[in-house]
Amino acid sequence: MRRPxxxxxxxxxxxxxxxxxxxxxxxxxxxxxxLVIYGMLGLSLGLIWGFGGILCFGQAAFFGLGxxxxxxxAVNIGESTLPMILAVLVTAGFAALLGAMMFYGRxxxxxxxxxxxxxxxxxxxxxxxxxxxxxxxxKARLGGFNGIPGFQTLNVxxxxxxxxxxxxLFYVCAVALVIVVLLVTWLLRSSFGRIAVGIRENxxxxxxxxxxVAARKTVLFAVGAAIAGLAGALFANWAExxxxxxxxxxxxxxxxxxxxxxxxxxxxxxxxxxxxxxYLKFMLGQQSMIDNTLIMGLVxxxxxxxxxxxxxxxxxxxxxxxxxxGTRRRPSRHRRLRHG
Amino acid sequence: MDLSFVILVEMLYAxxxxxxxxxxxxxxxxxxxxxxxxxxxxxxxxxxxxxTAVGLGVNxxxxxxxxxxxxxxxIGLVVERLVIxxxxxxxxxxxxxxxxxxxxxxxxxTMIFGNTxxxxxxxxxxxxxxxxxxxxxNFFIIVVAIVLVIAMLAVLKGTRLGLIARGTMQRSEMAAAxxxxxxxxxxxxxxxxxxxxxxxxxxxxxxxxxxxxxxGAYIAKAFITVIAGGPSLIAGLVSSATSFGVVSQVFxxxxxxxxxDVALLIAAVVLLRAMPQGITSRFFRGKL
Amino acid sequence: MAETVLExxxxxxxxxxxxxxxxxxxxxxxxxxxxxxxxxxxxxxxFFKCVxxxxxxxxxxxxxxxxxxxxxxxxxxxxxxxxxxxQTPNVxxxxxxxxxxxxxxxxxxxxxxxxxxxxEMIDRxxxxxxxxxxxxxxxxxxxxxxxxxxxxxxxxxLVLLDEPAAGMSAEDVERMTAIIHDMTRNAAxxxxxxxxxxxxxxxxxxxxxxxGAVLMEDHVDRVMSDETVxxxxxxxxx
Numbered sequence: 001m002r003r004p005x006x007x008x009x010x011x012x013x014x015x016x017x018x019x020x021x022x023x024x025x026x027x028x029x030x031x032x033x034x035l036v037i038y039g040m041l042g043l044s045l046g047l048i049w050g051f052g053g054i055l056c057f058g059q060a061a062f063f064g065l066g067x068x069x070x071x072x073x074a075v076n077i078g079e080s081t082l083p084m085i086l087a088v089l090v091t092a093g094f095a096a097l098l099g100a101m102m103f104y105g106r107x108x109x110x111x112x113x114x115x116x117x118x119x120x121x122x123x124x125x126x127x128x129x130x131x132x133x134x135x136x137x138x139k140a141r142l143g144g145f146n147g148i149p150g151f152q153t154l155n156v157x158x159x160x161x162x163x164x165x166x167x168x169l170f171y172v173c174a175v176a177l178v179i180v181v182l183l184v185t186w187l188l189r190s191s192f193g194r195i196a197v198g199i200r201e202n203x204x205x206x207x208x209x210x211x212x213v214a215a216r217k218t219v220l221f222a223v224g225a226a227i228a229g230l231a232g233a234l235f236a237n238w239a240e241x242x243x244x245x246x247x248x249x250x251x252x253x254x255x256x257x258x259x260x261x262x263x264x265x266x267x268x269x270x271x272x273x274x275x276x277x278x279y280l281k282f283m284l285g286q287q288s289m290i291d292n293t294l295i296m297g298l299v300x301x302x303x304x305x306x307x308x309x310x311x312x313x314x315x316x317x318x319x320x321x322x323x324x325x326g327t328r329r330r331p332s333r334h335r336r337l338r339h340g
Numbered sequence: 341m342d343l344s345f346v347i348l349v350e351m352l353y354a355x356x357x358x359x360x361x362x363x364x365x366x367x368x369x370x371x372x373x374x375x376x377x378x379x380x381x382x383x384x385x386x387x388x389x390x391x392t393a394v395g396l397g398v399n400x401x402x403x404x405x406x407x408x409x410x411x412x413x414x415i416g417l418v419v420e421r422l423v424i425x426x427x428x429x430x431x432x433x434x435x436x437x438x439x440x441x442x443x444x445x446x447x448x449x450t451m452i453f454g455n456t457x458x459x460x461x462x463x464x465x466x467x468x469x470x471x472x473x474x475x476x477x478n479f480f481i482i483v484v485a486i487v488l489v490i491a492m493l494a495v496l497k498g499t500r501l502g503l504i505a506r507g508t509m510q511r512s513e514m515a516a517a518x519x520x521x522x523x524x525x526x527x528x529x530x531x532x533x534x535x536x537x538x539x540x541x542x543x544x545x546x547x548x549x550x551x552x553x554x555x556g557a558y559i560a561k562a563f564i565t566v567i568a569g570g571p572s573l574i575a576g577l578v579s580s581a582t583s584f585g586v587v588s589q590v591f592x593x594x595x596x597x598x599x600x601d602v603a604l605l606i607a608a609v610v611l612l613r614a615m616p617q618g619i620t621s622r623f624f625r626g627k628l
Numbered sequence: 629m630a631e632t633v634l635e636x637x638x639x640x641x642x643x644x645x646x647x648x649x650x651x652x653x654x655x656x657x658x659x660x661x662x663x664x665x666x667x668x669x670x671x672x673x674x675f676f677k678c679v680x681x682x683x684x685x686x687x688x689x690x691x692x693x694x695x696x697x698x699x700x701x702x703x704x705x706x707x708x709x710x711x712x713x714x715q716t717p718n719v720x721x722x723x724x725x726x727x728x729x730x731x732x733x734x735x736x737x738x739x740x741x742x743x744x745x746x747x748e749m750i751d752r753x754x755x756x757x758x759x760x761x762x763x764x765x766x767x768x769x770x771x772x773x774x775x776x777x778x779x780x781x782x783x784x785x786l787v788l789l790d791e792p793a794a795g796m797s798a799e800d801v802e803r804m805t806a807i808i809h810d811m812t813r814n815a816a817x818x819x820x821x822x823x824x825x826x827x828x829x830x831x832x833x834x835x836x837x838x839x840g841a842v843l844m845e846d847h848v849d850r851v852m853s854d855e856t857v858x859x860x861x862x863x864x865x866x
Contacts, residue, residue, distance in 0.1 A: 055432060105613045109432060110375065114567050115609055121560050122605045129598045191734055198731045201720035208680070208718065209778070210706035210735045249556055253439055260436060294447020300440030304433050305426060 005189060009182065016178045020171070029170040031282060033238050036173045038278045039271040040180055040231040042258040046270030047184055048224035049259060051193065053200030054217060055109055058116030059255045061123050062225040064246035066091045066232025068127070071242045074151040075140035081157040084233050091229025092222045099221035103214040117252070124247040147243030154237045165237075173234050177271075180227055184267055187223070196220050250293075257300045263310025272312060342470030347593065353478040354592075355585030356485035360544070361558045362565040362577055363488060364537030369566050370573040371509055371529045373431060374424060377438040379562055380555025381445035382534050386412045386541025387550045388453060391460055400463045408542030409535035416534020420527055428526070442555060449552035457549035477546065484543055488536075492574055505529070509573070564608035570618020579619045584608065631658045631693070633786050633816045634679070639688035641674050641840075648674040650840035651688070658785070661812050663827050663848070664820045666837030667860060672820045673715060675837065676790050679818075680712050681705045692786065707735070711784035711815070715791050717771050721764035725755050725774050728763060732778035749781045753807070769800035776807055787817045793826045805830055828852070 023032055045059045066087040073083040102115055131144025140148060154169060156162040164172055187193045199206045199213055207213050236242050245251065254277070262273025277299070284292050307314060365379045376382075386408040393403035419441060427434045464476040496502035507518060508525055541558075548554060565584060569576025587607045592600030611619070634656040641649035649671045656662055664672045677683040679690055681702040690698045697705055706712060720728050729749055733742035750759050753773055763771060772792065779787060789808075793801050801823075808830060811817055821827050827834065827848065834851045836843040838860050844851060851857055 101609075101613060105616060107612065107616050110435075111567065111612055111616055113432075113435065114564055115612060118560060118564060118605045118608055122602055125598055125602055125605075129596075191739060194727065195731060195734070198720050198723065198727075201722055202718055204682075204702075204714070205718040205720060206731070207701065207703040208706050208712045208714070209732045209782070210703055212701075212703050249560075250443075253443060256436065256439070291447035291450045293443045293450065297440045297443025297445075297447060301423060301437050301444065304437040304440065305423065308433065 005185075008185060008189075012178070012181055012185065016174070016181075020174045024167070024170070027279070029167045031279070033170040033173050034235070035275040035278050036170070036177050037231050037234045037238060038258070038274040040173075040177050040234070041228055041255055042262065042270035042274030043177075043180065043184065043267065044224045044227035044231060045255050046259050046262070046264065046267065047187075047227065048220055050264035050266065050270070051188060051200060052196045052217060052220040052224075054221055054224075055113055056116045056221070056224070057113045057252055057256070058118075058120035059224075059228055060247055060249075060251035061116070061120040062091050062095060062228035063232040063235070063251065063255075064123060064127075064242075064244075065094060066229030067236040067242040067246050068148070068232075069229070070233035070236045071148045071151045072137050072140040072142075074153075074236075075148065076138035078152050079160045080152055080154045080237075083152075084154075084230075087233035087236075088226045088229045091232070092226035095225030096218055096222040099218040100214075103217045103221070106214070117249070120247055120249065120252055124244055124249075127244040127247060145244055147241050149241040151236070151240075153240055169237060173238075176230065176234065180230070181267060181271070184227075188267070192216070192219075253300075254296065257296060257303075259310075260303050260308070261299060261310055263312035263314070266310075266312045266316075269310050269312035273310070342472055346472045346474060347589075349474060349478060349482075350593075351586060351589045352482050354589045355581050356482040357544070358561060358565050358581035358585050359485045359489060359577060360481065360540040362562040362569075362581060363492070364533045364535070364540060365562045366566045366569065366573055366577045367492075367536060368530060368533035370571075370576075371505060371533075372428070372526055374428070374434045374530075375431065375438070375563070376424075376533070377435055377559060377563075378419070378442035378445060378555075379438075379537055380557070380559035381442045381449075382412050382416065382537035382555075383541030383544070383558050384449060384550065384552065384555040385415060385445065386538030387545035387548075387554065388449060388458075389538065390542040390545050391458055391550065394460055400460065404542040404545075405539070409539040412538025412541070413531045413535030416537075417527065417531050419534070420530040424530060425523075425526075442559070446552045446555070453552065455552060457551050459549045460546050462546040481543060488539075489574060489578060496574070561604065564605070564612075568608055568611050568615075568618055570615070570620035572620035576618060576620040580611075583611070583619070632656065632691075633658050633693055634818070635691040636675075636679065637689045637691070639675065639678055639690065640686050641671075641678050641683060642686045647840050649678060649685070652840075652842055654835065654842070656786075656816050656818060658816055659812055659814070661808070661817045661830065661832060662819070663831040663834045664818065664837060665822075665824075665827060665834055665851075666843070670837035671840035672837045673790060674840070676788060676818075676820050679705075680710070680788055682714075709736075709782070709785050711779035711782060711787040713775055713779050713787075713789045713792060715794070715820075717768070717775055719763045719771055719775050719778075722762060724760050724762055725766075726750065726759045728774055729778045729781050733781045736782050745781055749777050752810075753777045754803075769796050772796055773800065773803065773807075776804060780807065780811055783814065784811075785815050787811055787815045789817065790820045791822060792819060793821060793823045801826055824852075 041059070041063055044062070045056060048054045048056060069090045070083045070087040073086045074080055077083055098119060102112055107115065127142065128145050130142035131146065133141065135142040135144070140151075142148065152160065154164040154172065156164060195206070195211060195216060199211070199216060203213050232246065235246070258273035258277055259270045260273070261277060262271065263269030277296070281292055281296065284290070284295060303310065361383065364382065365376060368374050368376050389408040389411040390400070390403045393407045394400050398407065423437055423441065424434060427437055462475070462477040464480055466473055466475045468474070496506060504518060504520055504525060508522065565577065565580050568584070569580040584604050584607060588600040588604035591603035632655055634654070636652055636654040639649055639652040639654070640647065652675055664675070666672050674683065678685040681697070681700045681704065684699045688698070689696060692705070692708060692710065697708070702712070720731070726746060730742055730746045733745045737745060750756055753776070755774065755777065758766065758770065763774060766774070776792065792804060796804065808817060808819070819830070831848045833845065834848045835845045836851060836857050843860065844854060844857060846854075
């Protein structure tokens, strides 16, 4: 993080421009779009877990919430700009309330895990029961396990007839991800981000320095949730339907696996982990020899046992070891990430 | 009159179910401070072990009470040796690794048994109380839960093994000081915990249609029951199972079973917020 | 009569049946240096934790500069301008020396000012050569020095140190004594300590704790020669 900001930003812009230009030649944009969305979702957990030390077992709740808020408000409004904004704001607000309850309660890691997991389950169970016609928000029927189909998808702001889909949707999502990455970069370089990392390292010390740890964790948690909510809203546009499965425990597990595999404490890791594993899953989905879930589970177990730092930090240190001389040694930030 | 009897039985049944599904997790967490997120899948495997054994012509009670616990206990032993052993003292890492294991087991079960619902019929028939029909199997579950709690108390209080276990619960170095290898004790504990999970899964199998993802339905309830129970193993288990059982049944009767489940989960969140260290950190302190 | 910066009235802390801190009345004047001594379990650390907000006292009151702070959270106490160092080293292990001290300074100053004060503090503590090293890789004495630095950089008017000399080499202790004396130019300092050698070298007024209560409070020489103190504390050590 000591690298000059300009170089960091330039690096991000050049790399993403290259990827946005090259990747559509290798993989179809329909698949790429969802990989980009998952990358954003991975980054949302990577931010609060890797840099804030907040282990959230329910990131899927925010993803699903963003998707549902988008779908419900799009049905009611018949236009996509305001629903996109609502999806981010409502999710962030919900996370702020939940976070305030947990962090001002000074709950430890395990309890945080339990509560976030339980909240995900509550949403999952609740949404599943809303099949009846009495569950209506405005013009939108919640639809229970069938989900909500047929809502207004992304359009050019101000013109509900000008739909953005296919290749265009991919470019919108990719640019959104780049903007989110830049925002996260700015956040981590700001005092707020440096203090968040301090809190990850030692809450007591930061409190003794005079920082309100609970308030800061709540804000960071809400920021992470807002990113997940944005990813959820984009996902709704991609899938053109939202179902309760967005809230499932399996989805939460996957987000955690992405972060572990990609590497915590890095911005790139969770994005690469998410896109890479989602693509792997997509490829595996085309064969029926070995069950998909089994492989994901095995990947998680093996990484926790043998490469708990994740791929990106491991590759980076290999790179430095082999090319190394000129580059300045960056302190490893990955050792004590997972307290407990 | 009849109705209140039925409600009472349903309450006890709800509490007994929670005790059953949480016992295995509670033993492993209480003794080893390991949270086994594959607990639900251990129960699922107990169910499949029972169904397979019954399919091979074994008596259903033998299958539930003997075969399933042993099979799942042995699977647990393998898991402990291969994975958990390397992660002692790293609470979050064990949670992550066992979550991975749970996915592995779901995948394996899907490959072996297919992604379809299987089940066996309840071996005990129902009977009528006045105008109401009661499921006789519910009584069996209540009895098993009571026997289980008494057995756990007896083992912890009355046997040398229990003494070592209690010592280990207090301080893990204690076992070493008493001349027992903590490694062996953890192994044995994990075997017992897994066997209890297998037992619970087997006993509940006739009530639910079993699918490879059945475990997910149990893990959250078991998890919150154990965490909310707090430091005392048995007092915590019983007190939190009772609180949650009553809450969920009240809402089940008043509104619907799903709202009962949701009420249980909300109660858990509220309880943890009020007593972050669990019920027995405030009440029943120092009990087993 | 100088201003009282820290005062406790009837401060009591009970854990179950044990009274770890028993009706303690304590007063500290501005720019005073005070040592708290007493045998293990005398209640020094409990008293310290109640004052800093790490524990909420069962009974009694804590005042800082006349303001009641009883039951405040540590971050609220610290935000008043109180520097706190706990018994076990509390530093940010995966971060550099510079980042550790900068974060402490940033709480009270804008980023540029925090940077300047951080550099100054690093010079004063002779931490220059290891300014970019991670705390986790440093020796115990260096970590203690950094922690003292991040307490001092915020310019506190009250400093509370729990066993700052524990496990330090003679050279480190000497350096620390100088830093503490430096602090007393602007701040009142309370030191909870075991090491009698260190106390003799630094203290003037000493408060002796015994079984949770204050046994006596006097000049260090008179305390050291007091019969009761020798019996409950020094006698046990010999």
